[in-house]
Amino acid sequence: MTKRVTSLAAAIERAGLRDGGTVSFHHHLRNGDGVLNMVMDALEAAGLRALRLAPSSLFPVHAPLSRHIANGTVSAIETAFLAGPVGQSVMAAGLAEPLRLTTHGGRAAAIRDGHLRIDAAFIAAPAADEVGNIAGTLGPNACGTLGYPMVDVRHAAHVVAVTDHLVPYPCVPPAIGAEDVDTVVVVDSIGDARGILSGTTRPATDPADRAIAAQAAALIAVSGRLVDGFSFQTGAGAISLAAAGAVAEAMAARDVTGSFAAGGITGAHVGMLEARLFRALLDVQCFDLEAAASHARNPCHRAISAAAYAAPGPRGAVVDRLDAVILGAAEIDRDFNVNVTLGTDRRLIGGSGGHADTAAGAGLAIVTTRLVARGFAKFVDRVACITTPGATIDAVVSEAGIAINPARPELAERARAAGLPLVGIDDLIARAGAAATVVSEATRASDTTVALSLARTGEILDRIRAPRHAPRGAPSSTSA
Numbered sequence: 001m002t003k004r005v006t007s008l009a010a011a012i013e014r015a016g017l018r019d020g021g022t023v024s025f026h027h028h029l030r031n032g033d034g035v036l037n038m039v040m041d042a043l044e045a046a047g048l049r050a051l052r053l054a055p056s057s058l059f060p061v062h063a064p065l066s067r068h069i070a071n072g073t074v075s076a077i078e079t080a081f082l083a084g085p086v087g088q089s090v091m092a093a094g095l096a097e098p099l100r101l102t103t104h105g106g107r108a109a110a111i112r113d114g115h116l117r118i119d120a121a122f123i124a125a126p127a128a129d130e131v132g133n134i135a136g137t138l139g140p141n142a143c144g145t146l147g148y149p150m151v152d153v154r155h156a157a158h159v160v161a162v163t164d165h166l167v168p169y170p171c172v173p174p175a176i177g178a179e180d181v182d183t184v185v186v187v188d189s190i191g192d193a194r195g196i197l198s199g200t201t202r203p204a205t206d207p208a209d210r211a212i213a214a215q216a217a218a219l220i221a222v223s224g225r226l227v228d229g230f231s232f233q234t235g236a237g238a239i240s241l242a243a244a245g246a247v248a249e250a251m252a253a254r255d256v257t258g259s260f261a262a263g264g265i266t267g268a269h270v271g272m273l274e275a276r277l278f279r280a281l282l283d284v285q286c287f288d289l290e291a292a293a294s295h296a297r298n299p300c301h302r303a304i305s306a307a308a309y310a311a312p313g314p315r316g317a318v319v320d321r322l323d324a325v326i327l328g329a330a331e332i333d334r335d336f337n338v339n340v341t342l343g344t345d346r347r348l349i350g351g352s353g354g355h356a357d358t359a360a361g362a363g364l365a366i367v368t369t370r371l372v373a374r375g376f377a378k379f380v381d382r383v384a385c386i387t388t389p390g391a392t393i394d395a396v397v398s399e400a401g402i403a404i405n406p407a408r409p410e411l412a413e414r415a416r417a418a419g420l421p422l423v424g425i426d427d428l429i430a431r432a433g434a435a436a437t438v439v440s441e442a443t444r445a446s447d448t449t450v451a452l453s454l455a456r457t458g459e460i461l462d463r464i465r466a467p468r469h470a471p472r473g474a475p476s477s478t479s480a
Contacts, residue, residue, distance in 0.1 A: 002130040004184045008042040008162070011185045012120075015158040019049045020075075021119040024111075024156065026148035027057035027081075028124065028285055029141065032195020035124040035162050037064050038187065044068060050075040050096070054116055056107060056148040056306070057353065060084030061195065069095060078116060080104045080353050087348030090450055091466055099451035099464075101341060104284070105310025105317060105357040106456040108151045112307050115458070121156035123149045123181075124190045125163035129171040132161050132181025136303075137173070137296035139165030141193040144292030145265075146175040147284030150305035153180040164190045175303060197288045204238040208370070208399050210246075212239050215420065216326050216368050216397045217246035222418040223364050223411060225323040226250060230258040232278075233319075233358055234268075237328025239368040244268040244326075251277045262309070262318050263354055265301070270294040273301060282318050284309040284354075310357035312456050319354070319361030327355055329369045329396075331383040334425050336390030336405050338367055339383035341453055344376055346445065346467035352387050357456050359392040364411070367396045371431055375438030379429040385453055386462040400431050 005011050017023070023043070025036045036055060041064075043051060051074050058065070058079055066089040068074045075096035080103055082090070090099050102110065110116035123146075127138035136146040141164065153159045153176055160183045161176075204210055216239075220226055232247060234240040244261075245268055251258060258278040261269045265283040267290030273281050274294075281301045286292040295301045310319045319325075330349060331339040338359075343349050359365040369378050379398075394411060396403045401423035404412040415422055445465035453462040 003132050003182060004130045004186070008039060008185055008187070009046065011160045011183045012042055012046050014183050015120040015160060017043070017048055017120055020051070021048070022052040022054055022117060024118045024121045024152045025055040026124065026146070026152065027055065027059065028136065028143040028146055028148065029191045029193060030196045031059040031061045032192035033059065033061055033124060034189055034191030035122060036062055039122045039162070040065060040068050040073065044071070044073045049073060052076040052078070054078045054118060056104065057081035058084065058086055062086055069093070078102060078107070079351070080107050081351040082348055083350050091346060091348055094448060094450040094466060098449050100454060101351045101451055102454050103310065103352040103356045103456040104306050104354045105312055105319065106454055106458060108306040109311040109313060110458065111151050111155050112311060118152055118156035120158045120160060121149065121152040122160045122162055123153065123176065125161040126190070127165040127167050127171055128161045128163040128184055129167055129169040130184055131169060132178040132184050133169070133171040133174040134161050134176040134181065135171050135173060136175045137292070138167065138171070141190050142292055142296070143193055143196060144286030144295040145283045145303035147304055147309060148306050150176065151307050158182050160185060162187055162190060164188060193289065196286065196292070204242040209239045210242050212368050212370070212397050212399055213242035214246045215402060216243045216366050217250050218420060219366060219395060219397065219402060219415060220247060220324045220364065221250045222414045222420065223324070224414065225364055226254060226256055228257050230256055231321055231323045232258060232261045233263040233322055233325045233362070235327040235355065237368070240326045240328050241266060241268060243368060244272070248272050248275070248277055262322065263358065265291040267291060270301070273298065282309070310354055310361070310456070317361065319358045322358060322362035324364040324366065325358040325362040326366050326368055327359065329367045329378065331378055331380050332367060332369065332396055333380050333383045333390070334429060336393040336396065336425065337383050337386045338388040338390070338393060339385045341387045342385035342464055344384055346384070348451070356388040356392070359388045360456060365392055365394050367393055369396065369398055371398055371400055371428065372435045375436060377432035377436040379425070379432035381429065385464055387453055389455070389461065396425070396428070398428055400428055403428055
């Protein structure tokens with residue numbers, strides 16, 4: 001028996017897709033993904049219209065999707081992260097329905113609970129056999145873990161494995177089993193795994209950024225949470241990644257053995273595992289090729305699904321067991337609301353990914369950021385878009401000091417007793433304004449809602465309205 005078909009066109013026909021159907025993709029190849037673009041071209045060639053897209057994230061490499069929006073092949077998108085030209089297209093012309101910007105956990109819960117019904121899931125498979133066992137650790141485009149499609153394949157009406165590396169049965173070790181796959185198609189290339197390391201997924205080298213990372217680690221150390229069993233995650237921003245090294249130094253100095261580090265895993269986290277600072281890595285996606293190689297060789301580097309990672313609800317999630325998380329920001333306001341979605345000129349620059357999930361779940365959520373980026377103040381009276389509510393943020397660390405959320409007086413007292421440089425959030429706003437060299441023009445919003453920023457539980461946090469003029473540039477955000 002084989003599930004293999006000869007072409008994407010044949011796979012689409014077998015899936016029984018119709019106009020208005022929902023198709024999903026995952027982003028483990030990140031800016032090296034080639035599957036979404038080739039499948040969308042095939043869907044257009046099949047004459048399908050008004051499709052709903054449910055990718056886990058979209059990157060600049062997916063720019064051709066703008067054409068499919070313009071010609072009516074795509075009418076709606078639901079995703080946790082969107083960076084690149086597709087975001088500009090959405091802001092300029094909109095979709096038939098407002099773009100829905102979820103969190104990674106919110107997307108997984110919507111699929112799991114039946115609120116987001118997928119008609120066909122197309123899985124970029126680094127390796128597969130003819131009956132649909134899929135591995136992420138084999139082949140020329142091995143990407144490591146496959147946490148996002150694990151949710152899709154369990155609930156989609158039809159699952160298509162798209163691979164450029166067909167191996168003899170059985171494909172081992174499988175990340176996704178053949179029982180969840182309906183069709184296999186072989187293509188010349190699913191993309192380029194070198195694109196996994198993209199955007200801001202590079203650690204900071206600037207001395208000021210590294211000093212911020214050190215202060216974030218010091219705050220964790222005085223919080224009372226840096227003890228045996230400590231659990232930890234960093235975001236994908238440069239300062240956040242640098243903070244992983246500073247936390248490692250603090251753990252080694254205190255002889256602390258942590259339980260796990262989680263989320264998108266990098267070589268920095270691999271180093272902490274191999275130094276026995278953590279007993280395990282719980283990995284929903286690999287952020288670099290070193291992490292992918294680690295997952296292939298180390299049984300303590302475990303893959304987890306997006307639902308296990310961050311889906312809200314009574315079943316529990318890894319993010320709800322985090323002691324501390326370090327995150328980035330494009331903007332933060334006096335209520336500690338964080339924006340990693342929208343630029344000051346109303347350009348889409350990303351989205352939550354796991355940002356809001358981890359902030360809500362962690363015992364200590366720290367944002368690290370400079371006062372100014374590209375001349376723009378990053379501390380503002382009101383963020384351009386609420387991505388992560390301020391009620392879930394405990395502290396912000398900048399080069400000008402540490403601001404503690406007033407709702408966390410016990411953390412402020414510990415930091416003050418340790419001599420850490422505390423400042424008020426209003427002071428950081430004033431200093432950022434004084435340091436800014438570019439005064440943000442008040443880009444007027446139209447009355448048209450083009451996107452919705454959603455909480456991990458699905459509620460609307462903010463409505464994003466189209467600008468009245470074309471966007472011209474904005475501060476960057478973190479990656480998904």
